[in-house]
Amino acid sequence: MEGIVKRFGSVVALGGVDFDLRPGEIHGLLGENGAGKTTLMNVLYGLFPADAGTISFDGRPLRLRGPQDAIAAGIGMVHQHYMLVPTLTVAENTVLGERGGALLGRRSLEAVAARLRELGERYGLGVDPFARVWQLSVGEQQRVEILRALYRDARVLVLDEPTALLTPFEAEQLLPKLQTMAAEGASIVFITHHLEEVMAWTNRITVLRHGKHVATVRPQETSTNELARMMVGRDVTLVRLATGTAWQPGSADARREKPVAAPTPVLCAEGLEALGDRGTPALRDVSFLVAAGEIVAIAGVEGNGQSELEEVLLGIRTPDAGRVRLAGGDVTTLDTASRLKRGLGLVPSDRYRRGLIRELSVAHNLVFDRIGEAPFGTRFTLRKRSILARAVELIEQFSIRVSRPEQAAGTLSGGNAQRVVLARLLGRDLRCLIVAQPTRGLDVGAIEFVWEQLDAARNGGVAILLVSTDLDEVMALADRCHVIYEGRLVGEWARGEFDRERIGLAMGGVRADVRETDRPTALAKRDVR
Amino acid sequence: MTTVELALPHVSRRAGQIRTIGATLAAVALGLAAGSILIVIAGGRPWSTYRDMAGGAYGSLFGFGAVLVQTAPLLVIGLGLALAFRGRVYNIGAEGQFYIGALAGGAAVILLPLRLYPLLIALAMVAGIVGGGAWGWVVGKLRARWGVNEVISSLLLNYIGIFVFSYAVRNPLRDPEASSLASKAVPDGSRLPTFPHLFTHVGILVGLALVPLVWYVMDRTPFGFRVRMMGLNADAARVAGVDTSRMIVRLMVISGGLAGLAGIVQVLGVQGRLETTLSQGYGFTAIVVALLGRLRAVGVLLAALFVSGLIVGGQAASIDQGLPYAIVLGIQGVFVVFVLVADRFARA
Numbered sequence: 001m002e003g004i005v006k007r008f009g010s011v012v013a014l015g016g017v018d019f020d021l022r023p024g025e026i027h028g029l030l031g032e033n034g035a036g037k038t039t040l041m042n043v044l045y046g047l048f049p050a051d052a053g054t055i056s057f058d059g060r061p062l063r064l065r066g067p068q069d070a071i072a073a074g075i076g077m078v079h080q081h082y083m084l085v086p087t088l089t090v091a092e093n094t095v096l097g098e099r100g101g102a103l104l105g106r107r108s109l110e111a112v113a114a115r116l117r118e119l120g121e122r123y124g125l126g127v128d129p130f131a132r133v134w135q136l137s138v139g140e141q142q143r144v145e146i147l148r149a150l151y152r153d154a155r156v157l158v159l160d161e162p163t164a165l166l167t168p169f170e171a172e173q174l175l176p177k178l179q180t181m182a183a184e185g186a187s188i189v190f191i192t193h194h195l196e197e198v199m200a201w202t203n204r205i206t207v208l209r210h211g212k213h214v215a216t217v218r219p220q221e222t223s224t225n226e227l228a229r230m231m232v233g234r235d236v237t238l239v240r241l242a243t244g245t246a247w248q249p250g251s252a253d254a255r256r257e258k259p260v261a262a263p264t265p266v267l268c269a270e271g272l273e274a275l276g277d278r279g280t281p282a283l284r285d286v287s288f289l290v291a292a293g294e295i296v297a298i299a300g301v302e303g304n305g306q307s308e309l310e311e312v313l314l315g316i317r318t319p320d321a322g323r324v325r326l327a328g329g330d331v332t333t334l335d336t337a338s339r340l341k342r343g344l345g346l347v348p349s350d351r352y353r354r355g356l357i358r359e360l361s362v363a364h365n366l367v368f369d370r371i372g373e374a375p376f377g378t379r380f381t382l383r384k385r386s387i388l389a390r391a392v393e394l395i396e397q398f399s400i401r402v403s404r405p406e407q408a409a410g411t412l413s414g415g416n417a418q419r420v421v422l423a424r425l426l427g428r429d430l431r432c433l434i435v436a437q438p439t440r441g442l443d444v445g446a447i448e449f450v451w452e453q454l455d456a457a458r459n460g461g462v463a464i465l466l467v468s469t470d471l472d473e474v475m476a477l478a479d480r481c482h483v484i485y486e487g488r489l490v491g492e493w494a495r496g497e498f499d500r501e502r503i504g505l506a507m508g509g510v511r512a513d514v515r516e517t518d519r520p521t522a523l524a525k526r527d528v529r
Numbered sequence: 530m531t532t533v534e535l536a537l538p539h540v541s542r543r544a545g546q547i548r549t550i551g552a553t554l555a556a557v558a559l560g561l562a563a564g565s566i567l568i569v570i571a572g573g574r575p576w577s578t579y580r581d582m583a584g585g586a587y588g589s590l591f592g593f594g595a596v597l598v599q600t601a602p603l604l605v606i607g608l609g610l611a612l613a614f615r616g617r618v619y620n621i622g623a624e625g626q627f628y629i630g631a632l633a634g635g636a637a638v639i640l641l642p643l644r645l646y647p648l649l650i651a652l653a654m655v656a657g658i659v660g661g662g663a664w665g666w667v668v669g670k671l672r673a674r675w676g677v678n679e680v681i682s683s684l685l686l687n688y689i690g691i692f693v694f695s696y697a698v699r700n701p702l703r704d705p706e707a708s709s710l711a712s713k714a715v716p717d718g719s720r721l722p723t724f725p726h727l728f729t730h731v732g733i734l735v736g737l738a739l740v741p742l743v744w745y746v747m748d749r750t751p752f753g754f755r756v757r758m759m760g761l762n763a764d765a766a767r768v769a770g771v772d773t774s775r776m777i778v779r780l781m782v783i784s785g786g787l788a789g790l791a792g793i794v795q796v797l798g799v800q801g802r803l804e805t806t807l808s809q810g811y812g813f814t815a816i817v818v819a820l821l822g823r824l825r826a827v828g829v830l831l832a833a834l835f836v837s838g839l840i841v842g843g844q845a846a847s848i849d850q851g852l853p854y855a856i857v858l859g860i861q862g863v864f865v866v867f868v869l870v871a872d873r874f875a876r877a
């Protein structure tokens with residue numbers, strides 16, 4: 001791919017990017033959110049045409065009018081969010097979209113299944129071809145996606161953040177398989193922002209920044225620190241990406257040495273039970289405590305009850321059993337507004353859907369949970385001037401990059417959007433903060449900022465419940481850690497006892513005290529949407 | 530929401546406002562252009578038809594008075610709908626709420642042995658608001674409690690409301706001496722006075738008074754802000770402490786109450802009795818008004834005047850030009866389509 005340019009309206013997503021892929025290599029594609037990684041690959045897959053630039057394949061120019069052309073040429077792509085029909089079987093999903101696929105009868109499906117089994121065996125990607133997709137775990141669905149590409153004789157396989165939704169255990173299983181495929185001659189593009197993964201598993205690494213090609217390097221010739229610098233364009237103090245756990249803001253060290261005198265519990269869940277949207281149990285007997293000035297983490301793979309827990313704690317979902325206490329008082333039956341008044345706040349996992357109102361201005365987004373309170377007005381009035389003044393203050397304090405406070409929040413990048421959400425919450429008189437996936441999809445610079453803010457809030461005496469799928473984040477921030485699996489809290493670790501492997505296994509449903517080789521495979525069924 | 534994507538106005542952004550106004554005007558122009566095709570098909574001449582329509586509606590004091598009579602109910606209902614639509618609560622049941630409000634208010638006037646007419650009128654209006662509001666409350670409660678889609682429930686409650694009204698007019702409230710199906714007349718003293726020289730009852734003043742009030746509530750109060758939050762993103766509103774269930778019920782009660790108020794104003798201002806032909810489909814036409822007015826108070830006022838002109842002028846033109854009145858309804862429908870399409874461009 002040479003000189004690829006792609007514009008969306010006035011936004012230049014790709015400003016003339018070169019990218020080359022050799023046979024049999026695993027090529028890491030690295031960059032911050034919005035750097036253009038996925039856009040570049042979508043161009044390669046024919047999802048949208050490039051505004052300029054050429055693509056050649058095996059020395060011949062490649063003209064793509066759509067994904068069909070890309071597939072025909074031997075390019076396969078596994079998107080970050082899987083494109084499978086949950087009610088169909090694996091075999092049916094494999095042939096879906098092929099010409100004549102709809103006419104396939106049982107016999108030809110048998111042939112498809114046989115080929116899938118053969119491929120699965122060869123690459124260690126075994127999946128029952130007649131299982132329905134909704135019955136499969138996230139990791140298994142990913143295998144289906146990869147198998148589908150292989151079934152279509154893909155010689156180039158693009159994987160968009162393949163490890164984002166997997167447990168550490170599943171990720172460790174996947175990566176060697178990619179090497180097997182590459183050894184057999186397939187070329188693999190591996191999009192990620194996990195620096196360790198590209199260092200360990202790729203042959204070459206290309207870094208993009210702001211839609212521009214920064215460098216293509218071999219992992220042996222570089223370091224995670226250097227890669228981080230290339231991604232962000234400046235030095236990053238966030239060394240955890242290199243070493244796993246070393247992120248330690250100075251203030252936290254000092255604080256931890258002080259003995260904490262009888263911490264007062266601020267948030268307290270007792271035996272919470274709740275149903276999910278589908279009417280199946282989502283929370284089972286969940287109990288925990290969060291004291292002032294500590295961060296308690298709930299680690300887990302997505303879809304194990306975390307979003308329901310957020311909702312129950314905030315008063316959006318009614319629990320079937322159990323109690324929620326906030327600052328000593330029982331708030332189980334109180335509505336969200338009353339809980340907010342008692343100092344509760346939520347940084348929602350889906351910041352665009354729940355954290356922001358894209359159409360409203362940044363200024364309104366910075367205060368919209370306090371509209372109707374002094375100084376932003378009274379029950380019957382709005383004081384626009386105070387709202388604006390407060391917004392300007394918060395924009396400054398949290399270094400939110402906006403052209404004006406009136407700018408619509410929907411135009412903000414991921415990192416800036418999260419700054420707005422954090423600024424709104426931390427700008428309040430907060431006693432307890434629930435933060436869910438606070439750094440998902442953020443680049444290293446923004447992650448660093450979010451972590452510093454959370455650390456500062458903790459040191460300021462806020463009780464923080466951190467719900468995260470990111471084990472690194474949990475290990476870097478938490479004072480204590482639980483794992484949530486199928487709606488149940490399994491295991492509790494204090495900071496000194498954090499064991500990456502055990503916590504990782506627990507996230508995959510393996511009990512911390514028992515080492516099993518055959519894990520249950522049906523995790524996260526509820527995640528199928 | 531599977532139904533129409535409504536025009537939710539941007540928040541006080543000048544460029545956005547200009548674009549919105551431009552898009553609306555473009556929609557009106559295109560609506561007129563498309564309407565002329567309908568007129569040609571029906572065998573008329575577009576230019577003279579539109580000229581007759583404009584002349585019939587705004588060309589004389591008599592015509593303008595007739596326009597104001599139509600404007601009163603459309604404006605009052607349209608303001609309530611605009612508020613509800615801003616919160617993405619799609620009240621399609623204004624027609625039924627209008628009839629129930631008319632029934633409640635009319636029954637109060639007919640049955641209460643009160644001679645103090647200003648008080649009686651006030652009581653009737655309160656009864657109208659309560660009646661329409663209660664009809665809306667049912668819809669809101671169904672949605673908030675069990676997630677029943679309010680479009681369907683409010684639409685169907687229209688028919689129940691109209692039947693309840695017809696039943697009351699045929700049975701308990703019927704005037705045995707009247708030749709047509711109608712209730713007893715309301716006392717003369719409770720009828721709304723008319724403007725001199727204008728042949729128009731003063732009900733339009735109720736609507737005009739509501740315009741600044743609704744504007745203030747929508748744009749200057751925490752309540753209006755929360756309605757907007759809910760309309761733009763109900764999930765985020767809930768996280769920010771907006772009780773969306775209660776908000777849905779409130780919006781249904783307010784929009785229903787205003788429709789009910791429009792109903793009793795119509796009874797006291799125009800018919801003077803309860804008749805099954807009380808509404809000319811105002812509850813539905815007001816949806817057009819709310820959308821055309823971009824869910825803004827002043828916009829609703831302008832849209833109500835415009836659509837009323839279309840109705841009155843259409844009647845005049847259909848007589849002058851020998852065109853079917855259905856053409857007017859067709860043009861109205863075309864406008865809605867163009868406004869919704871223009872909205873996409875206004876936002877792009």
